[in-house]
Amino acid sequence: MSQLITCRTCKQQVSYNAKFCPNCGEREPSAFVYKWSTIIFAILFLILVIYGIYTFAF
Numbered sequence: 001m002s003q004l005i006t007c008r009t010c011k012q013q014v015s016y017n018a019k020f021c022p023n024c025g026e027r028e029p030s031a032f033v034y035k036w037s038t039i040i041f042a043i044l045f046l047i048l049v050i051y052g053i054y055t056f057a058f
């Protein structure tokens with residue numbers, strides 16, 4: 001079963017493992033999704049670290 005993601009360029013449904021978007025030819029259409037999940041994870045991690053520091057400091 002292949003997971004579908006939305007192409008960052010043409011917003012069409014593309015296979016998660018696709019190297020090229022079959023609709024617009026965009027390279028690695030899942031790159032945007034990858035980036036966002038990484039950013040969200042980084043922010044959550046940062047919040048946890050800051051919360052941890054505050055809890056420890058006060």
Ligand SMILES: [Zn+2]
Pocket residue numbers: 007008009010011012021022023024025026029
């Ligand atoms: Zn596309």
